[in-house]
Amino acid sequence: MCGTCGCNVTEGNKHLLEADGELQADGTLDILKNLLDKNDLTAAHNRQHFDQHQVLAINIMSSPGSGKTALLEATIKHLLSDYRIAVIEGDLETENDAERIRKLGVQAIQIETGTACHLDAHLIHNALHQLNLDELDIVFIENVGNLVCPASFDLGQHFNVTLLSTTEGHDKPEKYPVIFRAADLMLITKQDLLEVLGDFDPDYAINCLRRLANPAPVISVSAKTAKGIDEWSQWVIDKIYIQTELSQINVFKGNLDDGESSKILVG
Amino acid sequence: MHELAICQALIEQLDSIAVQHLKKKIVKVNLKVGPLSGVVPQLLVDAFSIAAKASCAEHAELEITTGDILVFCKHCNIESRGKINQLVCRECGDWQTELVSGDEMLLQRVELEERVELEEIAK
Numbered sequence: 372m373c374g375t376c377g378c379n380v381t382e383g384n385k386h387l388l389e390a391d392g393e394l395q396a397d398g399t400l401d402i403l404k405n406l407l408d409k410n411d412l413t414a415a416h417n418r419q420h421f422d423q424h425q426v427l428a429i430n431i432m433s434s435p436g437s438g439k440t441a442l443l444e445a446t447i448k449h450l451l452s453d454y455r456i457a458v459i460e461g462d463l464e465t466e467n468d469a470e471r472i473r474k475l476g477v478q479a480i481q482i483e484t485g486t487a488c489h490l491d492a493h494l495i496h497n498a499l500h501q502l503n504l505d506e507l508d509i510v511f512i513e514n515v516g517n518l519v520c521p522a523s524f525d526l527g528q529h530f531n532v533t534l535l536s537t538t539e540g541h542d543k544p545e546k547y548p549v550i551f552r553a554a555d556l557m558l559i560t561k562q563d564l565l566e567v568l569g570d571f572d573p574d575y576a577i578n579c580l581r582r583l584a585n586p587a588p589v590i591s592v593s594a595k596t597a598k599g600i601d602e603w604s605q606w607v608i609d610k611i612y613i614q615t616e617l618s619q620i621n622v623f624k625g626n627l628d629d630g631e632s633s634k635i636l637v638g
Numbered sequence: 639m640h641e642l643a644i645c646q647a648l649i650e651q652l653d654s655i656a657v658q659h660l661k662k663k664i665v666k667v668n669l670k671v672g673p674l675s676g677v678v679p680q681l682l683v684d685a686f687s688i689a690a691k692a693s694c695a696e697h698a699e700l701e702i703t704t705g706d707i708l709v710f711c712k713h714c715n716i717e718s719r720g721k722i723n724q725l726v727c728r729e730c731g732d733w734q735t736e737l738v739s740g741d742e743m744l745l746q747r748v749e750l751e752e753r754v755e756l757e758e759i760a761k
Contacts (some may be wrong), residue, residue, distance in 0.1 A: 394659055394750065397749075398665075398749050398750045398751065399666075399747055399748070399749045399750075400655065400659070400747065400748050400749075400750060401746070401747050402651075402655070402744075402745045402746060402747060402748060403744060403745070403746060404651065404744065404745045405743060405744060405745075406644050406647060406648050406651075406669065406743045406744065406745055407644060407647055407743065408647070408651065409647055409650065409651075410647060487640075487643065488640060489640050489643075491643070519640070519676065520640035520676075522676050523640055523644070523675070523676045523677065523743070524640070544723075545723045546723075548674070548722050548723040549674060549675070549676035550676075552674065552725075579723070581733040582723060582724055582725065582726055582733055583723065583725055583733075584709065584725040584726070584733050584734065584735045584736070584737065586734065
């Protein structure tokens with residue numbers, strides 16, 4: 372991690388924080404800046420840290436109780452022999468979820484958001500200061516259980532995974548389009564309950580996702596029976612290798628942006 | 639619910655704009671908030687009045703433009719209007735479209751006080 376905080380403002384991106392446009396005679400000023408500009412800058416900074424350390428960052432979003440922590444427990448058991456994992460947990464209150472992860476011998480940082488309904492890039496930045504990224508391959512970020520707010524905040528992750536549990540109903544992507552549109556992968560969780568429930572149609576859920584113009588793959592999993600956990604884990608492993616290659620390119624590009632290009636040209 | 643957090647970030651931006659232009663007050667703020675941004679305009683208006691207290695934009699008018707959802711279909715080579723949960727091509731029904739507009743969350747324009755002073759400078 373960076374040595375000092377506040378490091379998201381660099382010479383390279385400082386201009387983005389400053390207002391654009393010229394003040395007109397009538398007192399108006401054109402800006403055209405994202406409302407969450409500051410969050411996005413910190414998110415980009417977080418992503419840069421992940422890239423520099425070749426760590427894959429996955430943001431897991433869903434409604435409360437759809438099985439995010441159970442999924443992580445099953446995934447950790449599957450991957451821990453070959454990969455170094457840490458988890459950042461977001462909840463309004465308690466360390467309960469972090470403790471469940473720690474029991475598996477994995478470092479977990481609990482962020483208690485208090486009343487805030489989502490994680491933001493600054494909270495992740497603070498949590499990253501507590502992790503040694505050199506000793507990690509994957510950081511899972513378990514966002515606050517909420518199908519609305521987390522979708523608006525970039526954290527610096529490489530991929531978003533949105534969970535839809537069979538107990539929630541198959542039309543959730545239709546009702547909460549913003550968060551499902553942001554998904555790079557949709558996991559249908561509590562797959563073992565499909566037969567018992569009898570009224571959850573996975574194809575309907577997939578169609579809803581496609582109508583959002585989202586080509587994301589869909590995997591059905593059960594943390595309880597471990598069905599689908601190997602397929603989902605393989606998705607994660609594939610992303611590690613893709614990300615390692617992309618990270619090297621991004622870090623190289625970043626170095627070029629920081630003035631390394633002139634050194635290369637001269638040298 | 640996250641509208642308050644967004645407004646707090648907006649006020650920070652507005653404060654820095656006011657400082658940069660040596661103005662004390664912002665009288666009008668124009669935002670573009672697309673239907674797919676995940677932000678509810680009315681909640682943003684409510685949150686703005688709370689977040690703006692004691693800031694340079696305390697009594698500023700907040701104007702929000704929402705705009706349309708537009709998607710581009712590669713097969714038909716046309717743009718068509720979509721709905722928040724229906725981003726398919728209106729012509730051929732294909733779902734593999736690209737979003738052209740609708741997810742913006744932008745600070746577009748601000749109006750700063752002290753027009754009188756500007757007029758005086760013009761003289």
